Amino acid sequence: EPEVTQTPSHQVTQMGQEVILRCVPISNHLYFYWYRQILGQKVEFLVSFYNNEISEKSEIFDDQFSVERPDGSNFTLKIRSTKLEDSAMYFCASRAGTGPYGYTFGSGTRLTVV
Amino acid sequence: TQLLEQSPQFLSIQEGENLTVYCNSSSVFSSLQWYRQEPGEGPVLLVTVVTGGEVKKLKRLTFQFGDARKDSSLHITAAQPGDTGLYLCAGSTSGTYKYIFGTGTRLKVLA
Numbered sequence: 102e103p104e105v106t107q108t109p110s111h112q113v114t115q116m117g118q119e120v121i122l123r124c125v126p127i128s129n130h131l132y133f134y135w136y137r138q139i140l141g142q143k144v145e146f147l148v149s150f151y152n153n154e155i156s157e158k159s160e161i162f163d164d165q166f167s168v169e170r171p172d173g174s175n176f177t178l179k180i181r182s183t184k185l186e187d188s189a190m191y192f193c194a195s196r197a198g199t200g201p202y203g204y205t206f207g208s209g210t211r212l213t214v215v
Numbered sequence: 216t217q218l219l220e221q222s223p224q225f226l227s228i229q230e231g232e233n234l235t236v237y238c239n240s241s242s243v244f245s246s247l248q249w250y251r252q253e254p255g256e257g258p259v260l261l262v263t264v265v266t267g268g269e270v271k272k273l274k275r276l277t278f279q280f281g282d283a284r285k286d287s288s289l290h291i292t293a294a295q296p297g298d299t300g301l302y303l304c305a306g307s308t309s310g311t312y313k314y315i316f317g318t319g320t321r322l323k324v325l326a
Contacts, residue, residue: 105257132312144258144303144316156312192257199312201246201265206257 103127107193107207114183114214122178122210124193132196133176134204135168137161137189144192150176183214218242219306219317227323228294236289236320238304245309247287249278252301252319261289294324 106125114120126133135147148158150168165181176195180187190211194204222237238247246265250258262271264280264287271278275298277290287304301321305314 134313136316143318144305146313146315149312151312194257201263203248203260203263204258204314206259209255209257211255 103205105193105195105205105207107191107210109210110208111211112213114212116185116214117182120180120183120212122180122191122193122212124176124178124207125174126176126193126195127197127205128174130195130197130205132156132199133168133170134194134196135178136192136194136206138192138209139189147178180212183212185214188212188214219304219315221302221304221317221320223320224318225321225323227325230295230324230326231293232324234291234294234322236291236302236322237286238288238306238317239286240306241285242306242308243284244306245284247280247284247304247306248314249287249289250303250305250316252303258303258316291322294322296324296326298322299324 108123133150136144138144146159148162148168149156167179169177190209192209193207196202196204219240228234246263248263249261251261252258262278267282267284269280275292279288301319303319304317307314
């Protein structure tokens with residue numbers, strides 16, 4: 102069964118450093134997403150991406166965050182200057198289309214900012 | 216801001232019991248999904264419902280979408296330890312590409 106692959110599975114970074122989280126979505130999917138889940142809290146929407154541009158973003162997705170699909174297969178989330186409160190599980194997801202298509206989520210990257 | 220409240224937050228039951236989890240909102244959704252999440256993993260889609268009043272079954276799991284498309288329920292019959300996990304509902308309103316997730320129900324089924 103096709104899957105969404107995320108790397109790394111765990112990243113520890115110092116506050117103020119830049120991090121890039123990587124995702125390889127399912128190849129024929131058109132819509133890509135980043136969500137995050139702070140430990141013990143709910144899954145929160147960050148950004149959606151379609152046709153090589155951001156289609157929606159949440160209030161969390163401020164100027165410190167950016168997304169890119171540099172080569173048609175990878176989908177990356179960059180956090181420019183990490184803060185302690187960025188520590189969370191970050192999930193990439195993709196779907197085939199809009200409408201009643203479910204997300205396929207990756208296994209996540211656990212980001213720990215120290 | 217859309218809010219999806221799930222109840223109960225936590226549920227611990229014995230194997231063989233039945234249970235129902237609720238997902239409520241004041242917003243009308245064009246579609247609603249249920250996911251199950253294991254620790255350290257991403258959510259896995261169980262079902263999508265799109266029509267008010269729709270009922271879908273997945274083995275021992277029955278999902279219902281409210282007539283007004285503002286709420287949903289998940290009923291598990293004869294729960295098994297393998298049903299243990301975090302159950303999440305997620306709704307999408309028209310004109311948006313995203314799903315907003317509920318607060319989650321953590322289910323533990325004891326053998």
